[in-house]
Amino acid sequence: MGTNRLEAFSDGVIAIIITIMVLDLKVPADASPAALLHLWPTFLSYMLSFLLVAIYWVNHHHMIHLVCHVHAPMLWMNINLLFWLSLTPFVTAYMGEHRAAPLSVALYGAVQVMSACSFGLLRHVIARAAAGDPKLVALHRHARHKVVTAICLYLLSIPVAFVAVPLALLLITAPAVMYFLPDRPTEPA
Amino acid sequence: MGTNRLEAFSDGVIAIIITIMVLDLKVPADASPAALLHLWPTFLSYMLSFLLVAIYWVNHHHMIHLVCHVHAPMLWMNINLLFWLSLTPFVTAYMGEHRAAPLSVALYGAVQVMSACSFGLLRHVIARAAAGDPKLVALHRHARHKVVTAICLYLLSIPVAFVAVPLALLLITAPAVMYFLPDRPTEPA
Amino acid sequence: MGTNRLEAFSDGVIAIIITIMVLDLKVPADASPAALLHLWPTFLSYMLSFLLVAIYWVNHHHMIHLVCHVHAPMLWMNINLLFWLSLTPFVTAYMGEHRAAPLSVALYGAVQVMSACSFGLLRHVIARAAAGDPKLVALHRHARHKVVTAICLYLLSIPVAFVAVPLALLLITAPAVMYFLPDRPTEPA
Amino acid sequence: MGTNRLEAFSDGVIAIIITIMVLDLKVPADASPAALLHLWPTFLSYMLSFLLVAIYWVNHHHMIHLVCHVHAPMLWMNINLLFWLSLTPFVTAYMGEHRAAPLSVALYGAVQVMSACSFGLLRHVIARAAAGDPKLVALHRHARHKVVTAICLYLLSIPVAFVAVPLALLLITAPAVMYFLPDRPTEPA
Numbered sequence: 020m021g022t023n024r025l026e027a028f029s030d031g032v033i034a035i036i037i038t039i040m041v042l043d044l045k046v047p048a049d050a051s052p053a054a055l056l057h058l059w060p061t062f063l064s065y066m067l068s069f070l071l072v073a074i075y076w077v078n079h080h081h082m083i084h085l086v087c088h089v090h091a092p093m094l095w096m097n098i099n100l101l102f103w104l105s106l107t108p109f110v111t112a113y114m115g116e117h118r119a120a121p122l123s124v125a126l127y128g129a130v131q132v133m134s135a136c137s138f139g140l141l142r143h144v145i146a147r148a149a150a151g152d153p154k155l156v157a158l159h160r161h162a163r164h165k166v167v168t169a170i171c172l173y174l175l176s177i178p179v180a181f182v183a184v185p186l187a188l189l190l191i192t193a194p195a196v197m198y199f200l201p202d203r204p205t206e207p208a
Numbered sequence: 209m210g211t212n213r214l215e216a217f218s219d220g221v222i223a224i225i226i227t228i229m230v231l232d233l234k235v236p237a238d239a240s241p242a243a244l245l246h247l248w249p250t251f252l253s254y255m256l257s258f259l260l261v262a263i264y265w266v267n268h269h270h271m272i273h274l275v276c277h278v279h280a281p282m283l284w285m286n287i288n289l290l291f292w293l294s295l296t297p298f299v300t301a302y303m304g305e306h307r308a309a310p311l312s313v314a315l316y317g318a319v320q321v322m323s324a325c326s327f328g329l330l331r332h333v334i335a336r337a338a339a340g341d342p343k344l345v346a347l348h349r350h351a352r353h354k355v356v357t358a359i360c361l362y363l364l365s366i367p368v369a370f371v372a373v374p375l376a377l378l379l380i381t382a383p384a385v386m387y388f389l390p391d392r393p394t395e396p397a
Numbered sequence: 398m399g400t401n402r403l404e405a406f407s408d409g410v411i412a413i414i415i416t417i418m419v420l421d422l423k424v425p426a427d428a429s430p431a432a433l434l435h436l437w438p439t440f441l442s443y444m445l446s447f448l449l450v451a452i453y454w455v456n457h458h459h460m461i462h463l464v465c466h467v468h469a470p471m472l473w474m475n476i477n478l479l480f481w482l483s484l485t486p487f488v489t490a491y492m493g494e495h496r497a498a499p500l501s502v503a504l505y506g507a508v509q510v511m512s513a514c515s516f517g518l519l520r521h522v523i524a525r526a527a528a529g530d531p532k533l534v535a536l537h538r539h540a541r542h543k544v545v546t547a548i549c550l551y552l553l554s555i556p557v558a559f560v561a562v563p564l565a566l567l568l569i570t571a572p573a574v575m576y577f578l579p580d581r582p583t584e585p586a
Numbered sequence: 587m588g589t590n591r592l593e594a595f596s597d598g599v600i601a602i603i604i605t606i607m608v609l610d611l612k613v614p615a616d617a618s619p620a621a622l623l624h625l626w627p628t629f630l631s632y633m634l635s636f637l638l639v640a641i642y643w644v645n646h647h648h649m650i651h652l653v654c655h656v657h658a659p660m661l662w663m664n665i666n667l668l669f670w671l672s673l674t675p676f677v678t679a680y681m682g683e684h685r686a687a688p689l690s691v692a693l694y695g696a697v698q699v700m701s702a703c704s705f706g707l708l709r710h711v712i713a714r715a716a717a718g719d720p721k722l723v724a725l726h727r728h729a730r731h732k733v734v735t736a737i738c739l740y741l742l743s744i745p746v747a748f749v750a751v752p753l754a755l756l757l758i759t760a761p762a763v764m765y766f767l768p769d770r771p772t773e774p775a
Binding site: 402417421473476483484487490494504 | 593594597598600601602604605606608609611613614616617618619622633636640643644647766
Binding site for chain 3: 283291
């Protein structure tokens, strides 16, 4: 089985995840500037999630590109990744509506940990299937560093959220910046 | 007519079904841990449905892969399957919000019965069209056992839900486990 | 420009239209059988719309299949069709929630008129572009009869809705049955 | 990396954006003609947004068609465009529910400015990558005029909204008409 339908399904799910989040930008009850400004945290929360999910899409894209043959563990690990990503709209709304309350930021961080771990697991399964190709193995090993760094930062953000919310948000945003670094901006994560 | 657009449309519908269920994870009114924990049944209900729909996607994928030529009955049986699958978000929310009340679990089981029967019907139509190829016929016959078992367990879960909810949920989850059995984990259902 | 992306976009939009309608099946406030039965009209309304949109998808599929080259009027007529189809979830919810009140049935019929006319217009534009091919011209002419019949029945359903709702619903359902007639069940509309 | 998956993802996101807007057409509480007519501004707002997003889809389509090779800046500029387009459902609902209040029209115009600028940026990145091909360069230069005109009209609509709402709406609608002009109706923007 080829990668076509796996890509199509993942693209579909990720496209829906990234778009339905806008439904949580609820229209304010009155048309005053104050009511609109009150949406600010929800909007920022949406923007951050849009960016994070888009980065997953780009990296997913590059990673699947290296696969010739889809086997069962890849399918299930991919579904596992999509499951955790699908929780993003919920934690985005949760963090936005409660204006970055410590618990909501911690939960947001926790979902990022799970998503990044799932992405790492999917890469692990793909790398194992390509064990014969030294070039691919080196590529996957290099990419693993980035995922491990991201997981550590996300993990750290959970306890930090209860102490200093802005620092926790910084820790959650940092990996996104890391993926834009000049050397290989769209390299598989 | 080839299978491309049938696959694309089915992927689209299944991707939307699996993703919009997260909209039923409503953000709690306050940011307390208690309010968050109160979402537990809804979350579990979402997780179960995500898994079941994903299994349908994998099996649908494998089954359509065996088709060379789409004819009208396949199209309509496929639409029939998508219809019953599309009820999953509703029964998921129903079971989650009413915290697995007997009626809600029975209804969830009933929708599973209908989905599995529709899947069986689609396979039946596809198998009949491939009647000339003994290898495909054997493959479809083998796969039919799994579907029939699943239908029986789902059917049983309906009356059981009114006696013992946990047992009913076990009966609904069992077929999912069955599809992960080591021998042929992603074999067409 | 080929038909690939036109098909992909149309499939996407139709898949979303057909699936988001289930969001209007609102979970009842209590888990009693009475509350569930109260959803009956909404469910029937959903079922009817699912069937009608599915028929559009099948026919759209067959019609686009005959196109080699997409030109601007086809693109815009296709977008026009998608616009009217996209109103289906609204009128479905309207008819379901107001339990087939005359005005809601008439509005449902009116949206069907617009959708069928848009489909006819799209076919007209496609047929004109294929004017050189006598076989295609015959095929399109044959198919036009079905669309014209459907438009007439839908048009009739609007005034009839204010006199006899069941008759109006029958008029709306009739064209769907027509497309299942044995001779050429999935023939382009 | 080819353009296939970029197109598929963009199609998915645009298809969802264009379709979920209909969820903001809320079913009125009673089935009276008055309650239905009260939806008129929301409906017009939906119609305008459907048209604008559809025009983006057509132009996006044509523009990506000219790309042979996707590189990182294109990916990110494309994601940036999708982000601003994804705000359309929000401003559509905002303008519809507050019946074209000045602030809501200005915000609608502002989102159009951002979307058009993002589209221009994406074209800029694509044009730079095709700098070697004089024919493509001419094509992109020609198309840039349309985008710049659109941005100016959208920009103007923001202050005008606080003075004369109908004029602001006219300024927002004008670029849509411009894209239908007879000479090259589906030419890249």
